[in-house]
Amino acid sequence: MPPALLYWTYLVVMTAGLVCFVQAYRTRFVTPVHKRWGITGTVLSLTGIVVVLVGAWLGGWRVEERLPDVVAFHRQIAYVGTALLLLTAVTGALRMPLHKRLYIVFLPVYVVVLVTAIIGYRP
Numbered sequence: 770m771p772p773a774l775l776y777w778t779y780l781v782v783m784t785a786g787l788v789c790f791v792q793a794y795r796t797r798f799v800t801p802v803h804k805r806w807g808i809t810g811t812v813l814s815l816t817g818i819v820v821v822l823v824g825a826w827l828g829g830w831r832v833e834e835r836l837p838d839v840v841a842f843h844r845q846i847a848y849v850g851t852a853l854l855l856l857t858a859v860t861g862a863l864r865m866p867l868h869k870r871l872y873i874v875f876l877p878v879y880v881v882v883l884v885t886a887i888i889g890y891r892p
């Protein structure tokens with residue numbers, strides 16, 4: 770997989786995930802619509818993460834690091850963002866009251882993870 774193609778593909782998928790999460794927030798009072806946006810974004814993001822990690826481990830895929838410090842930060846907080854994503858989806862599916870507040874931390878952390886990747890890996 771050519772690094773630039775991997776970068777742009779990943780950027781589109783993870784940004785589409787973010788668009789879904791923002792839409793989920795905007796439609797939060799219309800639960801059936803809200804759930805569709807939330808689940809779609811979750812599936813997109815998780816698929817993106819799994820594909821990149823499996824590609825890196827088994828396929829030797831590499832995206833060139835433009836700014837190694839920023840990339841290191843991306844990789845440190847990436848699992849926090851992923852954990853918050855899973856927590857938001859699970860608490861939503863279980864209708865736990867915590868779900869209604871998680872976006873306050875989840876959305877900003879996701880944006881930081883995404884922006885650090887966009888800047889740190891840019892071709």
Ligand code: HEM
Pocket residue numbers: 775776779780781783814818821822825826831832843844845847848850851879882883886887890
């Ligand atoms: C433009 C968007 C993004 C690009 C180009 C990108 C790229 C990468 C790359 C190249 C790696 C290292 C893989 C490896 O060599 O092992 C990585 C790690 C990772 N990324 Fe991203 N990423 C992006 C956005 C995101 C987002 C939004 C998330 C989720 C919140 C995320 C979650 C992760 C995770 C969990 C890891 C593994 C951390 C580790 O290295 O141990 N990424 N990313």
Ligand code: HEM
Pocket residue numbers: 790793794797798800803804807808810811857858861862864865868869870872
């Ligand atoms: C990932 C992005 C998501 C965000 C930012 C988000 C945010 C929210 C917020 C703020 C509310 C509260 C609305 C209110 O005040 O009544 C809510 C409600 C709800 N969300 Fe999510 N959500 C997301 C994903 C999901 C997912 C993936 C599911 C299901 C699998 C889900 C299921 C629900 C349900 C069932 C409610 C109604 C809860 C109740 O009234 O007890 N959400 N969501």
